[in-house]
Amino acid sequence: MSLISGLLIGCNTTPKYASYDDYPVYDGTDLELTYSPQSSAFRIWAPTASEVKLLLYDDGSEGGAYLTKNMSRAEKGTWTAKIDENLKGKFYTFQVKIKDKWLNETPGMWVKATGVNGKRAAIIDFAETNPDGWDNDVRPPLTNFTDIILYEIHVRDFSISPNSGMKYKGKFLAFTERGTKNTAGEATGIDHLKELGVTHVHLLPSFDFASIDETKLNENKYNWGYDPENYNVPEGSYSTDPYNPVKRIKEFKQMVQALHQAKIRVIMDVVYNHTAAGKDSHLNLLVPGYFYRMNADSTWSNASGCGNETASERAMMRKFMVESVVYWATEYHVDGFRFDLMGIHDIETMNAIRAALDKIDPTIFIYGEGWTAGASPLAEDKRAVKKNAKQLDNIAVFSDDLRDALKGSWQHAEIPGFVSGTDSLEESVKFGVVGATQHPQVDYTKLIYSKAPYVNNPTQIINYVSCHDDMCLVDKLRESKPADATDDELIRFDKLAQTVVFTSQGVPFLYAGEELYRNKKGIKNTYQSPDSINQIDWDSKTTHKDIFEYYKGLIALRKAHSAFRIPTQDMVQQHLEFLKFLVPNVVGFVLTDHVNGEVWKDILVIYNGNRKAVKVGIPAGDWNLVCHDGIINLSGISEVKYTTFVVAPSSASIMYVK
Numbered sequence: 317m318s319l320i321s322g323l324l325i326g327c328n329t330t331p332k333y334a335s336y337d338d339y340p341v342y343d344g345t346d347l348e349l350t351y352s353p354q355s356s357a358f359r360i361w362a363p364t365a366s367e368v369k370l371l372l373y374d375d376g377s378e379g380g381a382y383l384t385k386n387m388s389r390a391e392k393g394t395w396t397a398k399i400d401e402n403l404k405g406k407f408y409t410f411q412v413k414i415k416d417k418w419l420n421e422t423p424g425m426w427v428k429a430t431g432v433n434g435k436r437a438a439i440i441d442f443a444e445t446n447p448d449g450w451d452n453d454v455r456p457p458l459t460n461f462t463d464i465i466l467y468e469i470h471v472r473d474f475s476i477s478p479n480s481g482m483k484y485k486g487k488f489l490a491f492t493e494r495g496t497k498n499t500a501g502e503a504t505g506i507d508h509l510k511e512l513g514v515t516h517v518h519l520l521p522s523f524d525f526a527s528i529d530e531t532k533l534n535e536n537k538y539n540w541g542y543d544p545e546n547y548n549v550p551e552g553s554y555s556t557d558p559y560n561p562v563k564r565i566k567e568f569k570q571m572v573q574a575l576h577q578a579k580i581r582v583i584m585d586v587v588y589n590h591t592a593a594g595k596d597s598h599l600n601l602l603v604p605g606y607f608y609r610m611n612a613d614s615t616w617s618n619a620s621g622c623g624n625e626t627a628s629e630r631a632m633m634r635k636f637m638v639e640s641v642v643y644w645a646t647e648y649h650v651d652g653f654r655f656d657l658m659g660i661h662d663i664e665t666m667n668a669i670r671a672a673l674d675k676i677d678p679t680i681f682i683y684g685e686g687w688t689a690g691a692s693p694l695a696e697d698k699r700a701v702k703k704n705a706k707q708l709d710n711i712a713v714f715s716d717d718l719r720d721a722l723k724g725s726w727q728h729a730e731i732p733g734f735v736s737g738t739d740s741l742e743e744s745v746k747f748g749v750v751g752a753t754q755h756p757q758v759d760y761t762k763l764i765y766s767k768a769p770y771v772n773n774p775t776q777i778i779n780y781v782s783c784h785d786d787m788c789l790v791d792k793l794r795e796s797k798p799a800d801a802t803d804d805e806l807i808r809f810d811k812l813a814q815t816v817v818f819t820s821q822g823v824p825f826l827y828a829g830e831e832l833y834r835n836k837k838g839i840k841n842t843y844q845s846p847d848s849i850n851q852i853d854w855d856s857k858t859t860h861k862d863i864f865e866y867y868k869g870l871i872a873l874r875k876a877h878s879a880f881r882i883p884t885q886d887m888v889q890q891h892l893e894f895l896k897f898l899v900p901n902v903v904g905f906v907l908t909d910h911v912n913g914e915v916w917k918d919i920l921v922i923y924n925g926n927r928k929a930v931k932v933g934i935p936a937g938d939w940n941l942v943c944h945d946g947i948i949n950l951s952g953i954s955e956v957k958y959t960t961f962v963v964a965p966s967s968a969s970i971m972y973v974k
């Protein structure tokens with residue numbers, strides 16, 4: 317009897333596949349739901365299911381289904397159902413039977429609107445999610461990726477502080493507020509970003525994540541959000557009403573629109589590399605196993621360090637990722653994507669994403685972490701890791717080599733870097749200066765991590781000294797400082813670190829609040845720390861005015877001078893020449909001959925990592941000093957007429973000839 321039923325299932329009901337490569341691939345664009353006032357057509361991909369049900373609800377989280385409908389097996393592993401009524405305002409889930417077992421309900425992985433906490437899908441009219449003027453929303457202009465200045469911010473950190481002056485604290489809508497001020501009356505929020513001069517806001521995860529209970533927002537819980545629930549839906553806790561499926565979508569769009577009006581582009585942090593749940597994720601409840609990599613012993617592989625890792629190399633996962641970013645770029649007008657643990661994804665998928673976004677707008681920026689957080693079954697030569705970055709088309713990776721050369725090891729908080737006076741890091745700093753490209757004057761054997769240039773052009777490298785992960789810059793500098801270093805010296809270390817970031821070739825990246833000398837009370841990885849640790853303290857803008865002015869000056873220098881924004885390796889090789897100094901822990905270079913349309917003829921930059929002043933030889937010329945001893949003044953500090961020059965302790969000097 318069991319043999320016969322087994323055969324029946326095998327032949328007539330449930331197809332069997334020898335491997336995931338044999339699963340049918342559905343190439344249509346109508347997965348999940350196609351809504352019109354006349355009908356709703358549902359389609360999901362579940363090739364191994366023996367039965368599939370559609371359940372309809374009146375509410376997004378409460379009560380039982382008012383209708384349950386069996387779905388019909390359709391082409392390429394899909395199942396369909398159609399209801400000829402206007403279902404606007406209703407909610408639904410799917411339920412899949414595998415062999416003889418009904419799995420838990422799921423809104424599906426292609427879901428685009430949900431009720432509270434993302435457990436049921438919502439049927440809405442997307443036309444109602446568009447704010448006024450949305451059709452006229454355009455991306456601010458961008459020529460080269462090296463013109464970008466990234467500002468990484470968590471939605472809640474931006475506004476939650478009592479001194480933010482913002483009304484919509486912790487919400488997407490805080491990014492729509494203008495004229496907001498801190499206690500001393502200085503600009504906060506978007507006005508502050510305008511004043512600072514950044515070109516792109518990079519939002520920490522803002523898709524629907526699992527760690528915050530959207531029904532208990534009065535608890536004021538905090539999380540970074542690297543725990544995906546629904547990839548194609550905005551996070552509910554950042555909306556003014558997570559129960560209303562239209563609001564979170566509309567408010568996300570209002571945020572994008574307001575940033576665009578402020579001439580700031582918007583980047584989403586995307587986390588396709590793993591899901592918050594494993595066995596019961598919305599992916600796995602459709603097609604168990606397919607979307608994830610497993611170890612040889614059938615346990616879940618875990619290159620994410622979060623319990624599972626997705627399998628981008630499988631056709632339907634690749635299709636999902638490509639369509640998801642295209643969806644955010646088109647429906648929400650998002651201007652770029654930062655891929656969390658991009659090294660878990662395969663090169664072919666990342667290049668497919670680049671190609672798909674190029675069709676929409678080639679100025680959409682893509683970058684990611686070129687590493688994994690653990691071992692992966694995916695062969696290393698297929699991974700989108702920094703070592704393979706030359707095979708990634710116009711996709712950038714983070715330079716951990718420059719980061720840790722400047723401030724010291726991320727793993728060992730007590731170890732200082734170049735800016736705090738540590739010896740023998742000059743070549744890693746130079747590697748940062750040339751944007752991780754090939755340059756004849758860099759000795760790649762002396763780098764702290766890599767042993768070779770890893771990108772084709774500076775457009776492919778993100779230069780930074782800190783981000784949300786690990787200690788923020790101020791905490792790291794304090795933790796690793798030489799025993800006798802003073803608070804004033806810490807400020808010198810801080811300014812020097814960011815001067816290297818902003819005068820290096822590549823794309824500079826700033827962690828929000830560092831322009832206000834932000835600290836996180838020494839806590840590493842504050843992913844679930846309270847607001848008191850994570851919030852931007854806007855009054856720091858007043859107490860650390862000098863830091864803010866310096867950072868603003870660095871950004872103004874970079875934006876006004878294209879020599880710092882060279883787009884190609886060839887041009888860097890021809891026009892960036894390192895100086896040879898007899899003093900250790902000093903790096904200097906000249907950008908020559910109006911490179912990349914530069915208005916100044918030559919620019920000389922010197923970083924002194926020593927805690928004492930150093931005298932160095934410089935090329936003869938009528939130099940004009942614009943940055944020196946912790947001060948930036950683009951209209952000129954003084955003239956330099958001699959071929960020896962004294963660089964102040966732990967600081968940078970920048971000068972030019974006309």
Ligand code: CA
Pocket residue numbers: 433434524525526527528530545551552553
């Ligand atoms: Ca959520």
